[in-house]
Amino acid sequence: MTEGAQAAGGRDAAAVDRFVERFAAELTEAGMQRMASRVFAALLASDTGSLNAAELAERLQISPAAVSGAIRYLSQVSMVGREREPGSRRERYRLHSELWYETFTRRDQVLIRWQQTLREGADSLGPGTPAAQRISETAEFFAFLHAEMTQIMDRWRAHKADRAAEQATETVGDPER
Amino acid sequence: MTEGAQAAGGRDAAAVDRFVERFAAELTEAGMQRMASRVFAALLASDTGSLNAAELAERLQISPAAVSGAIRYLSQVSMVGREREPGSRRERYRLHSELWYETFTRRDQVLIRWQQTLREGADSLGPGTPAAQRISETAEFFAFLHAEMTQIMDRWRAHKADRAAEQATETVGDPER
DNA sequence: CCTTAACTTCACAAATTTCTGAAAGAAGCG
DNA sequence: CGCTTCTTTCAGAAATTTGTGAAGTTAAGG
Numbered sequence: 001m002t003e004g005a006q007a008a009g010g011r012d013a014a015a016v017d018r019f020v021e022r023f024a025a026e027l028t029e030a031g032m033q034r035m036a037s038r039v040f041a042a043l044l045a046s047d048t049g050s051l052n053a054a055e056l057a058e059r060l061q062i063s064p065a066a067v068s069g070a071i072r073y074l075s076q077v078s079m080v081g082r083e084r085e086p087g088s089r090r091e092r093y094r095l096h097s098e099l100w101y102e103t104f105t106r107r108d109q110v111l112i113r114w115q116q117t118l119r120e121g122a123d124s125l126g127p128g129t130p131a132a133q134r135i136s137e138t139a140e141f142f143a144f145l146h147a148e149m150t151q152i153m154d155r156w157r158a159h160k161a162d163r164a165a166e167q168a169t170e171t172v173g174d175p176e177r
Numbered sequence: 178m179t180e181g182a183q184a185a186g187g188r189d190a191a192a193v194d195r196f197v198e199r200f201a202a203e204l205t206e207a208g209m210q211r212m213a214s215r216v217f218a219a220l221l222a223s224d225t226g227s228l229n230a231a232e233l234a235e236r237l238q239i240s241p242a243a244v245s246g247a248i249r250y251l252s253q254v255s256m257v258g259r260e261r262e263p264g265s266r267r268e269r270y271r272l273h274s275e276l277w278y279e280t281f282t283r284r285d286q287v288l289i290r291w292q293q294t295l296r297e298g299a300d301s302l303g304p305g306t307p308a309a310q311r312i313s314e315t316a317e318f319f320a321f322l323h324a325e326m327t328q329i330m331d332r333w334r335a336h337k338a339d340r341a342a343e344q345a346t347e348t349v350g351d352p353e354r
Numbered sequence: 355c356c357t358t359a360a361c362t363t364c365a366c367a368a369a370t371t372t373c374t375g376a377a378a379g380a381a382g383c384g
Numbered sequence: 385c386g387c388t389t390c391t392t393t394c395a396g397a398a399a400t401t402t403g404t405g406a407a408g409t410t411a412a413g414g
Contacts, residue, residue, distance in 0.1 A: 031208025
């Protein structure tokens with residue numbers, strides 16, 4: 001806190017590690033697998049937004065097997081993509097550029113499933129009963145939330161595009177890279 | 178599906194149990210402790226939205242200790258409240274009426290913490306670096322989300338109030354009970 | 355006050371999850 | 385084609401989590 005720690009050229013590796021571990025811990029607390037959280041946080045803190053297995057294993061002090069498992073999970077939930085390093089037989093794991101969009105789209109699916117289960121539950125309880133009424137309301141809440149989430153993501157992308165447009169007045173570049 | 182199963186008077190207990198277990202499993206998959214999920218689902222499916230420890234233990238086939246643990250968690254995250262049964266030394270566990278409001282308010286706090294961690298992380302990485310930029314954007318995303326969530330909850334309550342007002346033309350009653 | 359009903363805490367056994375080393379499996383490169 | 389480098393799979397050891405019975409605590413009611 002008292003020292004602006006990153007020396008000329010290199011950043012303060014210890015501070016970065018601390019951030020990686022802290023954010024990973026928060027993700028873990030929220031229910032994500034521990035290794036997946038750590039790998040994700042490490043990618044987030046990398047300049048290119050991508051690392052290969054060896055780099056991950058070294059930075060996080062974990063076995064290649066652990067990397068493999070974490071990546072399997074993260075790609076399944078569309079949080080990272082895998083690509084080949086040209087001129088090498090290594091693979092590179094990269095944060096999706098549409099990261100939060102993909103992640104929240106996925107979470108959206110959960111809301112839909114819950115909604116369905118709840119509606120079936122309301123049927124089982126017999127319409128008219130207070131329980132069925134409560135459960136129906138809950139289902140409706142999730143339907144509402146689902147609709148709103150979609151809009152939010154649209155708004156976020158618009159918001160981001162706006163900022164990007166501002167930037168573009170200085171730096172004219174390809175938005176994809 | 179082929180039979181409208183609930184007999185006159187009593188509902189189809191098996192179907193209700195099935196719902197409770199299914200919805201609980203979905204909550205568990207989303208990261209909630211198993212017993213907490215089951216207790217919560219059982220409360221949701223009860224007519225009064227409340228049960229006591231003995232009822233929960235019997236319906237879910239679990240020990241009093243398990244009930245106690247689940248309730249401790251659920252009340253900590255403001256999903257149920259505890260109250261005394263008058264004329265008895267039993268306690269009654271009740272779904273909060275502002276259930277989703279409370280739950281999402283709580284989740285909101287997580288967003289705020291993440292945001293903070295991310296901003297600190299961006300500092301550690303040194304402004305100007307691509308990593309810091311990415312992390313800042315993520316922090317901004319959560320700030321955005323937080324603001325939107327608050328609005329959504331307001332809209333939901335308005336939405337619910339509207340429907341309640343419609344109902345009130347038929348059934349004039351105390352909204353609390 | 356003492357009894358007793360109800361809930362909580364605690365220590366432990368069981369089940370599950372997590373991570374690793376070792377072996378097997380792909381895929382570029384010579 | 386075989387060698388080499390990288391990744392994945394697998395079986396098992398270690399750690400963690402989970403649920404229980406039993407003892408402990410609290411407070412209502414006689």
